[in-house]
Structures are given as C-alpha cells and as structure tokens.
Amino acid sequence: MNNLISRMILLFITLLLSFSLSSPYYPTVHEVLRSKGLPAGLLPQEVDSYILHNDGRLEVFLAAPCYAKFETNVHFEAVVRANLSYGSLIGVEGLSQKELFLWLQVKDIVVENPNSGVIVFDIGVAFKQLSLSLFEDPPKCNPDGVLKKKMRRDRGFEAQI
Numbered sequence: 001m002n003n004l005i006s007r008m009i010l011l012f013i014t015l016l017l018s019f020s021l022s023s024p025y026y027p028t029v030h031e032v033l034r035s036k037g038l039p040a041g042l043l044p045q046e047v048d049s050y051i052l053h054n055d056g057r058l059e060v061f062l063a064a065p066c067y068a069k070f071e072t073n074v075h076f077e078a079v080v081r082a083n084l085s086y087g088s089l090i091g092v093e094g095l096s097q098k099e100l101f102l103w104l105q106v107k108d109i110v111v112e113n114p115n116s117g118v119i120v121f122d123i124g125v126a127f128k129q130l131s132l133s134l135f136e137d138p139p140k141c142n143p144d145g146v147l148k149k150k151m152r153r154d155r156g157f158e159a160q161i
Contacts, residue, residue: 029060030138037087037111039119039132044068044076044141058084060094066141070134073098074106076141087111097123 029050030040043060051059060080068074077094089109096103108122111132119135121128 029058032058032084036084037114038089038109039111039135041070041135041138042089042109043080043138045138046141047138052084056084058082058089062141064143066143068139068141070097070139071130075103082109087114097121097128099123099128 027035029043029047032050032052033040033042044062044066046062046066047060048063049061053059058081062076062078062080065075065077068076075096075098080092080094082089082092087110092106092109095106097106098104104123104125106121107124108120110120110122111118112120114132117132118129119132121130
C-alpha cells in the first residue's frame with residue numbers, strides 16, 4: 001500500500017512538472033484577427049511573427065514584401081502595422097491596393113456590422129466596400145509580383161493578371 005501511494009505521488013509530480021514546463025500557447029495573428037471581429041484573410045499565410053502591444057498596436061512581420069489578390073491586387077511590405085481594436089485596423093502602414101493603374105495606401109480597414117457581410121477599406125481617395133467572404137482564408141502571397149489565376153488544365157495554359 002505504501003509503495004502504491006509513493007508511485008501515485010511520483011506520477012502526480014511528474015504530470016504537474018510536465019504541464020508547468022510545456023510551452024504556452026500563442027494564437028496565430030489570424031486567430032487574433034478573428035477574436036477581434038475581423039476576417040483572418042486580411043493578412044497572408046506567410047506571416048512569420050507578430051507583436052500585439054498592450055495599447056492595441058499590431059506589428060506583423062513577413063519574410064519579404066509580397067503580393068496577393070483579393071478583389072484587386074494588394075501589396076504587403078515586410079512589416080505591416082496598424083492599431084487593432086474590435087472590428088477595425090486603423091492607421092494601417094505597409095499595405096497598398098491597386099486601383100486601375102495606381103497603387104494606393106490602405107489607411108483603415110473596418111467591419112462596422114459583421115451581419116452586413118461587408119468590410120470597408122479606406123484608401124484615402126475613397127472608401128471601398130468589399131464582401132467579407134473575400135477574406136475568409138489567408139491568401140497565398142507571391143514575392144515576385146506575378147499573380148496568377150487558376151490554371152486551365154484542360155487547355156494547358158495559365159492566365160496572368
């Protein structure tokens with residue numbers, strides 16, 4: 001009986017130490033966006049790391065600048081910064097969007113009403129409303145700027161934009 005109690009105590013201590021020494025869980029930046037009422041696809045898959053400061057400043061680090069496509073082409077700098085609050089990224093730096101032939105800096109991104117299915121991008125000269133469904137999944141980011149549409153396998157070619 002004494003041997004059984006000492007084994008149980010040893011097992012309990014081992015389990016306690018293994019839980020206390022295990023690394024803490026840190027959410028991905030995409031999970032942080034979702035928890036703040038924003039879609040995960042506002043930032044690309046290729047995020048290396050991020051810092052969320054106590055005052056809400058968010059700094060997102062990518063390995064290199066890259067291009068992705070939502071409704072239009074977008075360019076991410078190697079560092080993207082913004083003030084994160086529920087439903088918004090305000091004062092965005094490091095993200096630009098192509099409109100016609102111009103690259104315009106995205107200033108703010110806001111989801112005022114999640115039930116509306118709309119997200120608003122402030123690009124300085126205009127407010128652009130887009131469907132939230134465009135941002136459900138983080139996009140693949142291409143460092144060389146060539147954004148390709150899905151391959152037409154039946155014809156054996158790729159369309160480029």
